[in-house]
Amino acid sequence: MALAEMTEAVPENSQILAELDAVGMRFGRTVALAQVSLSVRRGEIVTVIGPNGAGKSTLLRILLGLLPPSSGSVRLRPGLRIGYVPQRVAIDETLPLTVRRFLSLAIDRAAPGDPQAALIEVGAAGLIDAPVQGLSGGELQRVLVARALLRAPDLLVLDEPAQGVDINGQAELFALIRRIRDRRHCGILLVSHDLHLVMAATDNVVCLNHHICCSGHPEAVTRDPAYRALFGTAADALAIYAHHHDHRHDAHGEEIAEPSGQD
């Protein structure tokens, strides 16, 4: 359980890399986030799921320090190195930029990485001389992950990594994310509005719809009424999908709750 109990500052020897404590965010009168608390530990994959517009990206931006929260606090382990995989990268066609050069932008004195080695780690070694603008969705995601890895991150943060990637590519991508965690033992926080495959690749799930509806291990969350209320029929589709992994689960999706906003 990665939620809510932690209020003290992150101690040096703790496994906790980053935590949000009762974070709230308003834009004018709109409440984007209310009382959101969560933490990511070393070696743990935490997935934030929720419908479009639920405040997932806002939450990431607050954790990354790109946006100051209206209330609550963000605590990072001192000296924490974050690797960030943004949701969209739109580089103007007029900028002549190879993958090698794109990756080298992440390298500095504190993170003297090797672009080729990072590409090999994400299974995209052949792309080093390709122009960044010509990459497919799946290729671009791998290159972005490689760039994040060049920072030798303690915490890897991915915003909708599966977006624009075909279904086979998504499975490979989540397998890659798990492999990175196993190999580097870093913490991983990822955000998705897509339920498919996410569940299988994660240790902790946080359902977000402006506030945290429910959280915990994927299996427990998928049985939570709040989760079913949030995702409705999609949750049932996922229950069928999860059936292949979990034979205690009932495959029938009888009680279809109304997919409704919470606020």
Added chain:
Amino acid sequence: MPGLISMDDFVLRALVAGIGVAAVAGPLGAFIVWRRMAYFGDALSHSALLGVALGILLGVNLNLTIIALCLALALIIVALQHQQRLASDTLLGIMAHASLSIGLLAISFMESVRVDLMGYLFGDILAVTTRDILWIYGGGTVALAVLAYIWRPLLAMTVHEELARVEGVNVTAVRTAFMLLVALVIAVSMKLVGVLLITSLLILPAAAARRFARTPEQMGVLAALSGALAVSFGIAASLRWDTPTGPSIVVAASALYAATNLVPTRRQATG
């Protein structure tokens, strides 16, 4: 023949000044193109006329007033864009034409001072003085040095601003420095092509360089070269056919851009 020598002199000064401006406008213009800021360049350069009026009114050095005004306007634009009440291009269009019109009004009120309005609007490169050249090369050297210093972080935030922030780039400082550079280049190049045409000197050479560049740095250098070529052609054409020099330079730069599009693309062998 003394007449011939003096003509050579002003042509030489024009060439030296034009090439100096092109050397800075090239790489800076590449960033304007990559960051899709052509409208922003327009808004700033059009406001330069207001800077001229203010400078004359206050009796302050015109270059300094123009730089100060461009920078102030740049900061205002950034602040307004943050609020996002209006689309960015609408906002920039308003700023460009409002400041140009206010500048024109201000100058029209100055009956006591003779102001060469056409010169400020379309440039008067053949009237460039040695003092102007010192401004261009002094300002240009500073601008290129600053650009070289911020090149990497500026490139990183051009590729993805939030990613650059997470990776430790001080985005606000770099952006402000970049705007200061644009303001500086506008101030020193106004004499050459005038406030209405400055943006073309920034974006046309960079656009012409795109097809031949394999790296961002190559594109910056090639843009400087193509700008210098356009200035030379423009001045030559202007002397040959007695056309206005500023527009001639811009036509030369456009022709150069068009010509690069006629060159067949090489299949990239090595990438």
